[in-house]
């Protein structure tokens with residue numbers, strides 16, 4: 001199995017943000033992870049990427065146990081991720097940000113630079129290469145974060161609400177970008193709030209609710225599932241962003 | 243008996259530590275900014291008490307609240323003039339800002355008051371009395387008890403009053419507080435005022451029994467950091483327990499190992515705790 | 528780098544300084560500027576490039592300074608022979624303290640470094656081998672040239688300049704290598720850096736070891752030149768603060784920031800000391816404090832940011 005998470009629990013004190021979640025991902029697919037705010041999606045991503053140690057459960061990636069491996073090891077194995085709130089290296093230019101990722105596989109400056117330029121071209125950021133990263137707005141930062149992750153030449157990309165806060169036009173561009181990333185042969189797991197995005201991108205949807213997977217399958221079918229609708233409606237009033 | 247004596251004087255001193263550390267923990271918890279000049283605030287209050295007595299002939303009943311008022315104003319001014327601006331900048335700027343302030347205060351005092359140690363007459367609060375064989379100076383007793391009362395009062399203000407809940411709301415979530423009609427800037431200024439006022443009272447109390455010198459603030463700042471880290475950031479009860487603990491540990495190690503090593507013990511303990519539990523002994527997250 | 532001509536002119540000016548001025552006071556100031564530039568540039572490797580604001584670098588400065596004079600007082604060696612010993616001790620302390628301390632973020636890291644440095648100061652002030660509170664003296668009269676004890680500041684000037692050139696060349700190479708990018712990423716945020724495969728702890732440790740080693744060398748050079756140290760002048764918290772202030776004024780995390788900071792602050796310090804005699808230390812630190820307070824308030828990225836603003840504005844005016 002490409003990626004296999006079994007019985008993942010992540011507890012903060014007595015509260016279980018992730019409560020026994022399973023996930024299987026096969027190579028080459030786009031999986032959409034949906035669920036109301038606070039469902040535990042970001043925490044689950046952190047566990048997958050080695051950023052948080054699961055309280056219980058096992059994670060295997062490319063037939064290796066990575067449950068307790070560090071984020072560095074994950075990156076080296078080929079798992080890259082973006083953060084829900086982008087973390088930009090503000091003192092650097094756009095291309096330098098991407099070079100940090102590229103240095104993972106290219107130890108010399110020239111090689112890293114070439115890789116970074118290639119990724120900027122691919123993500124449509126070339127014209128901003130020399131600008132200070134701190135001058136970017138949220139959409140630019142989200143795209144930069146994707147570029148930086150791509151520069152590590154991953155086999156699996158975890159996108160945490162990479163499209164949130166974008167205008168409809170920007171969303172269309174981002175969807176197109178995700179499709180092209182898949183075209184490179186990279187497997188993608190994407191957390192997204194906007195149903196239309198999941199419907200148009202994902203081949204399979206997994207629904208989180210209160211730390212558990214409550215449904216999964218074809219996006220269309222999942223969206224019509226009464227349990228899913230109930231979960232969303234129940235949370236409709238309480239739109240607190242983490 | 244001697245150990246008990248040492249422990250009691252440690253507790254009395256620790257209670258004053260708890261008082262000014264509560265001020266630091268309040269500021270820290272409110273806005274995640276550290277005041278490297280905190281100990282120097284205490285030093286200023288000590289001089290304020292000293293000069294109020296020697297020049298104006300004012301007794302403790304006047305100079306303790308007086309020092310609190312002066313330091314409250316200083317705290318608000320420092321917040322509005324400096325901290326508010328550096329808090330938005332990189333972390334280096336935050337450290338530089340209050341460190342610069344510490345240097346200015348410390349060496350301005352050095353320049354204005356010279357490096358000489360001065361002290362108030364030791365009998366301002368009464369003499370030394372015997373309590374079942376335990377010898378306690380009235381000034382230390384007054385300082386310890388008053389500090390304990392005020393620290394507890396601060397905790398009650400924070401947890402039981404409207405002002406307290408507005409302060410906590412800002413500490414919790416600035417933006418949410420703003421939506422509730424609270425002005426975060428004003429609340430943070432108040433927090434700095436209260437934080438500094440706590441050093442005002444503490445400094446005036448310490449001056450009752452301890453010599454005053456321009457550099458006394460340096461080690462007091464470190465003590466406050468230790469107490470806040472051990473007690474958990476933003477927690478007044480934590481600061482109280484940790485302050486008392488540090489007072490006792492200091493007094494015991496001074497007695498058992500030697501006065502020059504008392505801070506070695508305290509700093510070692512501090513490092514150990516940071517290394518083992520970076521979130522502090524009583525911190526939760 | 529379009530700024531090479533400027534760098535060259537600056538270098539020539541500094542190299543020629545002791546020959547341009549006749550006055551021993553001014554020559555001495557020149558040497559002290561270079562020494563401060565070495566120390567602050569060493570601090571900059573960790574505090575500037577990696578963004579780990581240490582307020583405890585006096586430990587490494589003191590280790591170098593004490594090692595130099597201890598090999599003289601105990602073994603009769605020339606003080607400079609203590610420099611490698613100081614470096615070894617510094618690296619050991621750095622590895623010991625750094626590994627657990629790097630898990631701390633932001634202020635907690637700074638605070639732990641202060642506490643560790645104060646701990647070492649108190650221990651040194653009570654350790655007879657290190658002269659306790661009195662401190663240590665170097666050779667009163669030079670026995671051989673190896674004692675590096677000269678009346679004129681000029682030999683020190685060129686010795687320090689050589690060390691500074693080595694350090695800055697190394698820093699420049701580092702800045703352009705993978706390590707430079709990784710340190711900048713760490714400064715930008717541990718978590719994001721790790722997600723891109725940056726071994727954060729390892730690189731912080733590299734930066735600390737480099738930084739501690741060179742700070743220690745600066746301490747040794749100081750002891751060799753001044754010939755007398757005590758716990759406050761070699762291990763005091765003000766040493767740590769000075770390194771930080773000099774680097775921050777010029778621009779932390781920039782190649783020439785510490786040198787520029789030293790060129791401003793050291794002449795100022797020496798002038799106030801000369802003007803006010805013994806009481807000058809007080810005035811010096813009022814000025815130091817006021818300067819960093821103002822820098823933090825109005826120009827948190829130091830003079831380097833001003834410079835950048837000026838040069839980019841000029842560049843953008845060109846069509």
Ligand SMILES: Nc1ncnc2c1ncn2[C@@H]1O[C@H](COP(=O)(O)OP(=O)(O)O)[C@@H](O)[C@H]1O
Pocket residue numbers: 012017035036037038039040041042043044242
């Ligand atoms: N570090 C943490 N400590 C305590 N609780 C946390 C922490 N991180 C997340 N949580 C809680 O876990 C729950 C899930 O959060 P999250 O994974 O961010 O949800 P989602 O990404 O699905 O919106 C939330 O209730 C959140 O408050």
Ligand SMILES: [Mg+2]
Pocket residue numbers: 041042043084242
């Ligand atoms: Mg989330």
